[in-house]
Amino acid sequence: MRGSMASGQLSREEALACVGCRHACHILLYADTEAQLFEEIPIRHIVLMQMRFDGLLGFPGGLVDPSEESLEEGLSRELWEELGFSLSVTLEDHVSSCHNPSSSSSHLITHFYARRMEEKEIREVEKAAASTATDHGHEVMGMVRVPLYTLKGGEGGLPSFLSHSFIGNSRSQLEDALVRFGLVTPEELQTALTHAEQRRK
């Protein structure tokens, strides 16, 4: 595995003890699906990311000030703004917290969460995100599903997706979660990364 997630990791408690740190919380929403692409290629899982206002891919969520609300309350609020969907995030959804090397003066800690849903619920999230979400068309240009398969030829699918540009360390959050939650095998991810690397050359 790539070491990007391992470096700079800290516990949620250590993160909250940091004086002067800013905090951002984002979440990966996923579901199992029986759907097939071209009635042939199993989609296996729906994994949601978003196209941000700045043209970068990232996860739904945002900045949280722990002096005003808990990390999970703040993330739930951001999900309401960005997805138009009421989801009560809990401590059990927490996956990791990470120091972010940032250029700005105040240090940013990114907290990552994940929640498994039913396919039906994910579809409701997508519907709300494209219609009633207050941030739709402003901070968020739209939700996207991550293709987990690799098409014949080796580039289409996950390798192409990983070749896009991502905000902050959201790309390593994605890679880590795909393997952690068994959405792709470590071998599948490695193969996709190799092809993605070749694509960028």
Ligand code: GTP
């Ligand atoms: P405003 O409401 O405009 O303040 O935006 P926001 O609160 O929704 O914040 P945003 O989602 O942009 O996240 C804040 C910061 O966290 C960004 O400037 C990035 O540096 C970082 N960030 C954004 N998305 C992600 C993500 O998916 N993963 C990680 N690790 N960091 C992210």
Ligand code: MN
């Ligand atoms: Mn078609």
Ligand code: MN
């Ligand atoms: Mn936001």
Ligand code: MN
């Ligand atoms: Mn956001």
Ligand code: MN
């Ligand atoms: Mn915000």
Ligand code: MN
């Ligand atoms: Mn906002």
